[in-house]
Amino acid sequence: MHPLTAFTLSHFLRIALFALPLLAHASLPQSSNVPGGVALVPLCSAAVCSVAPQAWLGEQPVLVAAERDEWFAVVGLALDMTPGAHDLRVQIGSETGLQQFVVGAKDYPAQYITLKDKSKVELSPADLARAEREIATIKELKLHWRAVPDTDLAFILPAKGKLGGRFGSRRYFNDEPRAPHSGLDVVVKRGTPIKASAQGVVLAVDDYFFNGKTVFVDHGNGLITLYCHLDRIDVQPGEMVGKGQQVGLSGKTGRASGPHLHWSVVLNGAMVDPELFIATVR
Numbered sequence: 572m573h574p575l576t577a578f579t580l581s582h583f584l585r586i587a588l589f590a591l592p593l594l595a596h597a598s599l600p601q602s603s604n605v606p607g608g609v610a611l612v613p614l615c616s617a618a619v620c621s622v623a624p625q626a627w628l629g630e631q632p633v634l635v636a637a638e639r640d641e642w643f644a645v646v647g648l649a650l651d652m653t654p655g656a657h658d659l660r661v662q663i664g665s666e667t668g669l670q671q672f673v674v675g676a677k678d679y680p681a682q683y684i685t686l687k688d689k690s691k692v693e694l695s696p697a698d699l700a701r702a703e704r705e706i707a708t709i710k711e712l713k714l715h716w717r718a719v720p721d722t723d724l725a726f727i728l729p730a731k732g733k734l735g736g737r738f739g740s741r742r743y744f745n746d747e748p749r750a751p752h753s754g755l756d757v758v759v760k761r762g763t764p765i766k767a768s769a770q771g772v773v774l775a776v777d778d779y780f781f782n783g784k785t786v787f788v789d790h791g792n793g794l795i796t797l798y799c800h801l802d803r804i805d806v807q808p809g810e811m812v813g814k815g816q817q818v819g820l821s822g823k824t825g826r827a828s829g830p831h832l833h834w835s836v837v838l839n840g841a842m843v844d845p846e847l848f849i850a851t852v853r
Contacts, residue, residue, distance in 0.1 A: 680737075800823055
């Protein structure tokens with residue numbers, strides 16, 4: 572494997588600067604190099620790269636976007652990602668090499684939720700089998716990749732309401748530990764219009780045991796949003812949707828203690844903090 576000719580010492584110094592958390596860019600998401608965050612890894616300047624670079628984290632392709640005449644890898648960091656140094660495989664023209672970035676640690680707060688319907692916590696064998704099938708299906712959908720020339724990263728909040736459960740919270744349902752919260756909750760009344768956060772294609776719709784009625788929107792290049800616990804779904808798989816287009820109405824289907832929108836963002840297969848994509852809530 573040949574080193575990238577553009578990877579000079581000064582370039583690596585810029586990488587060290589961008590490894591710091593909470594750096595913001597005009598159209599890119601906010602950078603937060605922690606599990607559940609987004610790393611913005613500089614690749615090369617537009618003057619050096621005649622074509623867009625390509626990048627992979629392991630075997631998963633990574634979104635690459637241009638900002639201020641420089642190309643960045645926009646890397647989703649899974650909640651279970653180990654803190655420390657990680658490598659991207661990068662291809663610029665005919666040259667291929669490794670680009671390192673650093674992930675720090677983060678301790679997310681605990682959230683305790685009481686559900687009157689204990690069947691959503693203590694699952695029957697039939698419900699457990701259903702949930703496991705659905706989890707496998709969702710895992711495949713999260714890895715979906717559709718190449719597009721440009722991806723709109725400047726998201727809008729899908730609904731206006733009080734922000735409830737934050738991303739990454741260590742969740743306890745009826746005092747039983749469960750998986751961390753994989754999205755952002757927006758507290759709204761049942762029947763509130765839910766809008767697509769950016770232009771995309773409806774990847775899938777379904778009614779899941781935990782997520783309830785859910786819409787997946789594929790924004791291209793590994794960026795996907797989920798709109799969960801809906802009362803009604805207004806779109807179909809394969810349908811093109813514009814930013815701000817209604818995809819359904821809010822509800823409390825699935826495992827929910829009350830009406831709200833659970834909004835998730837997936838980036839290169841990793842669930843990441845949606846607030847990093849919304850300038851107005853930073």
